[in-house]
Amino acid sequence: MKRLFFAVISLIFAATACNKSSNSQSNPPAGDSATVTVVNGYGSGTYKVGDTVQIWSNALPANTVFDVWTGYNNLLQNSGEWHNTFIMPAQSVTVTATQKAITPYSLTYEKIKGVNILKNVYYYFPTGHKGIVYLLHGTGGSANNLVTTFAWIQMMNDLVAANYAIVVTEAEEISLNTDLNSDGKLRWLSTPLDSTSNVDYGNIKALRDTFYKRGYTNAAIPQYSLGMSDGGAFSSSLSYLYHFKTGVSYCAQGYQLIFNSSTTPFQFCMAKYDNNDEVGAQGDATALTYNQLLTSRGICSKYFSNDHSPVYPQRFARLSSISITTSTAFFNELKNNHWLDAKNYIKATSDSLAPIFVANPTLYPTYNSFNATQRIFVTDQIDQMYADHHFYDDLDKTSIHFLTSQCQ
Numbered sequence: 001m002k003r004l005f006f007a008v009i010s011l012i013f014a015a016t017a018c019n020k021s022s023n024s025q026s027n028p029p030a031g032d033s034a035t036v037t038v039v040n041g042y043g044s045g046t047y048k049v050g051d052t053v054q055i056w057s058n059a060l061p062a063n064t065v066f067d068v069w070t071g072y073n074n075l076l077q078n079s080g081e082w083h084n085t086f087i088m089p090a091q092s093v094t095v096t097a098t099q100k101a102i103t104p105y106s107l108t109y110e111k112i113k114g115v116n117i118l119k120n121v122y123y124y125f126p127t128g129h130k131g132i133v134y135l136l137h138g139t140g141g142s143a144n145n146l147v148t149t150f151a152w153i154q155m156m157n158d159l160v161a162a163n164y165a166i167v168v169t170e171a172e173e174i175s176l177n178t179d180l181n182s183d184g185k186l187r188w189l190s191t192p193l194d195s196t197s198n199v200d201y202g203n204i205k206a207l208r209d210t211f212y213k214r215g216y217t218n219a220a221i222p223q224y225s226l227g228m229s230d231g232g233a234f235s236s237s238l239s240y241l242y243h244f245k246t247g248v249s250y251c252a253q254g255y256q257l258i259f260n261s262s263t264t265p266f267q268f269c270m271a272k273y274d275n276n277d278e279v280g281a282q283g284d285a286t287a288l289t290y291n292q293l294l295t296s297r298g299i300c301s302k303y304f305s306n307d308h309s310p311v312y313p314q315r316f317a318r319l320s321s322i323s324i325t326t327s328t329a330f331f332n333e334l335k336n337n338h339w340l341d342a343k344n345y346i347k348a349t350s351d352s353l354a355p356i357f358v359a360n361p362t363l364y365p366t367y368n369s370f371n372a373t374q375r376i377f378v379t380d381q382i383d384q385m386y387a388d389h390h391f392y393d394d395l396d397k398t399s400i401h402f403l404t405s406q407c408q
């Protein structure tokens with residue numbers, strides 16, 4: 001999990017965020033700006049023509065997912081995403097966020113026999129599901145951690161809304177709390193690339209066979225993998241080994257050995273300011289070369305790099321237990337303590353900020369009023385907006401489109 005990876009942040013920040021203000025803080029000449037009105041969301045204001053405008057849907061009530069933006073749809077990139085951007089045209093724009101209800105569902109938790117041991121498994125098979133998606137945690141993660149993480153919950157809701165089944169389990173090293181291959185980390189075993197000698201590949205197969213046997217699903221239904229960090233890398237080898245319909249990686253470049261020969265379509269969702277020592281800017285660049293390698297071999301592949309995005313006052317009210325008032329108070333704590341730049345981009349990741357918040361309760365009373373769940377949520381949101389090495393829910397619809405349609 002990302003709490004392990006800190007550091008080298010101020011450098012990246014200095015090179016990227018500080019100068020935005022010099023461009024856009026000066027008052028544009030009259031006639032060179034226009035108005036954005038966001039209905040059911042945030043980002044309304046006056047913008048200079050040519051600026052990148054950021055818009056966000058209102059927080060989603062329980063049992064709803066974001067649906068689409070209506071209005072100036074043609075201006076929006078990835079128009080199905082709740083957080084979106086467009087280049088300000090020379091005219092005023094009104095956009096409306098629409099949400100849609102989903103049939104309430106809950107994951108079933110069960111211990112199911114893998115190759116050697118009982119595995120923690122969470123799953124949901126919607127009636128008539130069109131695919132099964134294995135969601136894969138990162139280094140140090142777990143099945144329980146994944147299914148209780150806000151951004152993953154959004155992804156699961158979006159998958160269910162798109163009629164996909166979900167299966168979440170965990171690496172054998174996590175289940176056993178043992179570093180089986182002595183690489184210093186608890187995570188998925190990517191090698192050997194073999195379903196009989198590699199217990200992690202074997203476990204996925206064992207679970208699948210159990211679900212087949214129980215009649216929850218069947219072999220005609222395509223399988224997919226989508227993972228974060230080490231789970232993203234594992235997604236590349238897993239989807240290759242079992243000829244899944246497609247695979248997706250968040251914040252991991254995966255393995256060249258795989259992309260040299262795989263025919264499985266693969267999407268990379270990287271983070272622009274990734275600061276993990278095994279990914280980082282180098283990993284982002286390598287992922288792009290693997291994307292190009294697949295494409296040059298005639299295999300469908302997509303590459304996205306999630307950029308940082310500004311903090312807005314209502315952001316933390318995405319969690320239902322945080323009100324807009326409380327969210328705004330926390331936003332003001334960040335602002336007043338100089339953690340936001342002139343355009344409200346966050347200047348540091350939660351690894352450095354959280355200890356400061358805790359150590360200074362009089363400066364950060366709102367943060368210190370949050371309980372454990374809320375603290376994890378707000379620090380996760382900070383990292384998502386920073387675009388560091390963290391799972392994010394800014395590209396859910398884009399990833400689901402890739403599962404459904406690959407490069408079409």
Ligand SMILES: *[C@@H]1O[C@H](CO)[C@@H](O)[C@H](O)[C@H]1NC(C)=O
Nearest residue numbers: 014015016017018019020022
């Ligand atoms: C930021 O602006 C300053 C002054 O305008 C300039 O000296 C510096 O090179 C700029 N930095 C970047 C990263 O563009």
Ligand SMILES: *[C@@H]1O[C@H](CO)[C@@H](O)[C@H](O)[C@H]1NC(C)=O
Nearest residue numbers: 255256257258259260261293
């Ligand atoms: C992938 O293929 C390239 C070109 O054939 C080769 O140079 C490289 O060693 C291969 N990498 C792996 C890990 O198989």
Ligand SMILES: *[C@@H]1O[C@H](CO)[C@@H](O)[C@H](O)[C@H]1NC(C)=O
Nearest residue numbers: 320321322370371372373374
């Ligand atoms: C935190 O507070 C919220 C709202 O009061 C509550 O729903 C949640 O269960 C609490 N979490 C913990 C870990 O106490």
